[in-house]
Amino acid sequence: MSTSTVTMGKALNLALHDALANDDRVLVFGEDVGRLGGVFRVTDGLQAEFGKQRVFDTPLAEATIAATALGLAMKGFRPVAEMQFDAFSYPSFQQVTSNIAKYHTRTLGAVNAQLVIRIPYGGNIGAIEQHSESPETYYAHTAGLKVVTPATPGDAYGLLAAAIADPDPVIFLEPKARYWARQELDLPLPPLPLDRARVAREGSDATVVAYGPTVQTALAAAETAAGEGVSLEVIDLRSLAPLDMDTLAASVRKTRRAVVVHEAPVFMGMGAEIAARLMHDLFDVLAAPVERVGSATTPYPPSRVEKLFLPDADRILEAVDRTREY
Amino acid sequence: MADAIDTRPEASAGERDPIAALLDQDGVLTAEAERDAPVSHEQLRELYRLMAISRRLDQEGLNLQRQGELGLWGPYAGHEAAQVGAACAMEQTDWIFPYYRDFAMAVCRGIDPGAILGIFRGLAHGAWDPYEYRFAPFIIPVGSQIPHAVGFAMGCTLDHEETAVLVGFGEGATSTGDWHEAMNFAGVFNAPVVFLCENNQWAISVPAKQQVAGRISDRAAGYGFPGARVDGTDVLSVYTVVRAAAERARRGEGPYLIEALTYRIQAHTTSDDPTRYRTDADVEPWRARDPLEQCAARLRARDAWDDAFAQAVQGQADERASAMRWTLLAAPVPHPSRVFDHVFAAPPEALLREKAEFVSGLEAEAGE
Numbered sequence: 001m002s003t004s005t006v007t008m009g010k011a012l013n014l015a016l017h018d019a020l021a022n023d024d025r026v027l028v029f030g031e032d033v034g035r036l037g038g039v040f041r042v043t044d045g046l047q048a049e050f051g052k053q054r055v056f057d058t059p060l061a062e063a064t065i066a067a068t069a070l071g072l073a074m075k076g077f078r079p080v081a082e083m084q085f086d087a088f089s090y091p092s093f094q095q096v097t098s099n100i101a102k103y104h105t106r107t108l109g110a111v112n113a114q115l116v117i118r119i120p121y122g123g124n125i126g127a128i129e130q131h132s133e134s135p136e137t138y139y140a141h142t143a144g145l146k147v148v149t150p151a152t153p154g155d156a157y158g159l160l161a162a163a164i165a166d167p168d169p170v171i172f173l174e175p176k177a178r179y180w181a182r183q184e185l186d187l188p189l190p191p192l193p194l195d196r197a198r199v200a201r202e203g204s205d206a207t208v209v210a211y212g213p214t215v216q217t218a219l220a221a222a223e224t225a226a227g228e229g230v231s232l233e234v235i236d237l238r239s240l241a242p243l244d245m246d247t248l249a250a251s252v253r254k255t256r257r258a259v260v261v262h263e264a265p266v267f268m269g270m271g272a273e274i275a276a277r278l279m280h281d282l283f284d285v286l287a288a289p290v291e292r293v294g295s296a297t298t299p300y301p302p303s304r305v306e307k308l309f310l311p312d313a314d315r316i317l318e319a320v321d322r323t324r325e326y
Numbered sequence: 327m328a329d330a331i332d333t334r335p336e337a338s339a340g341e342r343d344p345i346a347a348l349l350d351q352d353g354v355l356t357a358e359a360e361r362d363a364p365v366s367h368e369q370l371r372e373l374y375r376l377m378a379i380s381r382r383l384d385q386e387g388l389n390l391q392r393q394g395e396l397g398l399w400g401p402y403a404g405h406e407a408a409q410v411g412a413a414c415a416m417e418q419t420d421w422i423f424p425y426y427r428d429f430a431m432a433v434c435r436g437i438d439p440g441a442i443l444g445i446f447r448g449l450a451h452g453a454w455d456p457y458e459y460r461f462a463p464f465i466i467p468v469g470s471q472i473p474h475a476v477g478f479a480m481g482c483t484l485d486h487e488e489t490a491v492l493v494g495f496g497e498g499a500t501s502t503g504d505w506h507e508a509m510n511f512a513g514v515f516n517a518p519v520v521f522l523c524e525n526n527q528w529a530i531s532v533p534a535k536q537q538v539a540g541r542i543s544d545r546a547a548g549y550g551f552p553g554a555r556v557d558g559t560d561v562l563s564v565y566t567v568v569r570a571a572a573e574r575a576r577r578g579e580g581p582y583l584i585e586a587l588t589y590r591i592q593a594h595t596t597s598d599d600p601t602r603y604r605t606d607a608d609v610e611p612w613r614a615r616d617p618l619e620q621c622a623a624r625l626r627a628r629d630a631w632d633d634a635f636a637q638a639v640q641g642q643a644d645e646r647a648s649a650m651r652w653t654l655l656a657a658p659v660p661h662p663s664r665v666f667d668h669v670f671a672a673p674p675e676a677l678l679r680e681k682a683e684f685v686s687g688l689e690a691e692a693g694e
Contacts, residue, residue, distance in 0.1 A: 071477020167671035
């Protein structure tokens with residue numbers, strides 16, 4: 001074990017490395033993941049170390065990247081497939097929703113679709129169209145999938161290690177704007193549970209629920225609020241399916257106010273489910289309606305204006321203020 | 327035939343691959359090929375027996391649907407030679423990835439047909455353990471099972487196994503992106519896959535000519551491996567070319583595409599009405615090419631056919647049909663809470679709670 005400062009991209013790379021080293025059934029494949037090391041370099045050096053049999057480039061065909069992962073899982077391998085960008089996961093949607101998510105049911109439990117599909121997602125990187133999507137609710141809405149997303153390098157390592165070891169299909173959403181975020185870590189870290197949120201910051205006046213790219217934004221808002229004498233608790237969901245309602249409820253029982261933050265459009269986003277659940281489970285406790293902060297019901301905006309649509313600390317603090325007006 | 331397609335087996339010029347060379351211009355095994363790779367009388371009788379049982383089970387499936395015991399049935403009459411010939415050509419150690427009409431392949435693999443019918447009765451979405459029979463589940467979204475077979479076959483190569491993988495699909499599936507992507511992956515990774523297109527000339531109401539320009543078997547060349555069109559109504563021809571393609575795959579020589587040309591004698595499913603898009607006159611020439619009749623003719627020509635055999639086979643087929651019916655009708659409707667089982671191998675606490683709530687809701691209702 002050694003302490004070092006690593007980026008999220010490097011933490012993911014190390015998690016893949018350690019999984020490949022510890023289990024010879026683990027395979028890593030996708031577009032440009034071999035010699036190039038992936039467009040974000042998450043698979044950098046893996047083919048050189050583990051060979052072209054275990055880390056390989058595929059033709060440019062996302063549906064069949066996902067489908068061959070299922071076939072390989074059926075053969076007893078542990079595939080970790082990469083989709084190059086969020087919007088490029090859509091061609092694989094039928095395979096993921098109709099086959100991968102349902103194969104265990106369809107075989108009466110005989111076949112485990114033990115595979116991981118890694119998808120860089122989210123905006124705020126100044127990209128052209130189709131490179132900044134937030135597809136999480138499509139996947140979270142599909143029974144049979146586990147959907148997780150890390151917010152820190154340490155969580156990236158622990159969640160990816162757990163996802164690869166888990167017997168079920170895991171959609172692993174990587175907040176690409178956070179690939180370069182740094183953290184001091186003692187690696188290797190133990191795997192994290194795939195169904196538990198974490199309290200990223202304790203507080204007492206309101207709960208801010210965030211995940212992936214918006215956790216850092218929520219923490220920044222909490223820091224500002226603290227300067228103004230308002231104590232915000234920040235929950236990092238880590239898992240979007242299932243939802244850790246126990247951790248959420250415990251927090252809101254304490255603060256009586258909640259704001260859900262995500263980059264995806266507010267309409268039918270994760271915030272809708274969380275608000276409904278909190279209202280149902282904690283109706284007597286809530287002091288104010290649950291607030292949601294997210295994007296507009298528009299296609300993802302061009303990069304020159306994206307910051308006006310993405311949640312920032314000010315919009316989170318305004319939402320907190322609205323919950324405190326009651 | 328209004329929508330008849332060009333039935334010649336091969337169009338492409340150039341060097342013939344050795345498997346295509348087993349076939350004459352009608353896609354039928356040449357006498358020479360039959361002599362070189364003989365199929366014994368006993369084997370051919372077994373193929374006939376399995377086709378006769380399959381046909382009888384198909385008829386029983388149709389009857390059960392008409393009697394209201396099945397929600398849906400997808401008849402496969404006309405496919406017996408393609409399905410039985412191909413399934414029997416694979417070794418028991420090989421794998422088969424079927425499409426939803428490949429019922430006869432499942433029967434050949436020893437899966438209890440009465441249990442399979444539970445899928446069409448609405449009892450469960452699956453009926454067998456793929457590992458027990460080396461037979462993947464039926465897949466409904468057209469063509470989407472094809473890349474599963476390729477992924478599995480890539481795994482066989484990685485494991486240094488001499489295993490071939492057969493994947494079945496109709497000609498409609500060859501229009502899907504999944505088929506093209508899977509063919510491409512198979513070529514690029516040299517996967518040991520035998521692609522079996524059961525070209526029955528109808529994708530519900532759309533005839534093959536409106537589905538595919540040119541020949542399906544020729545398309546293999548575009549993906550860097552060979553293909554051949556075989557008479558899909560002749561079990562001996564199908565059996566021989568699939569066996570050769572599987573042996574080739576096991577030797578590490580890569581994928582092969584076989585287009586078995588046949589005809590869907592019945593409707594697409596019991597929900598379909600083929601009188602809206604074709605006439606009896608269209609079907610008639612293909613009734614004359616009945617797979618069972620053709621096999622019987624081959625057996626007669628070999629002096630390997632007698633009435634006692636025919637009667638014994640018919641008796642077995644009737645027994646199997648009866649057993650299938652009673653297995654189906656005896657199967658209980660599973661407890662509704664079973665829907666929560668097998669969603670995950672490691673179910674999250676949240677789902678277990680949801681199941682418990684569902685069960686207590688049912689119990690409360692029952693108590694009222």
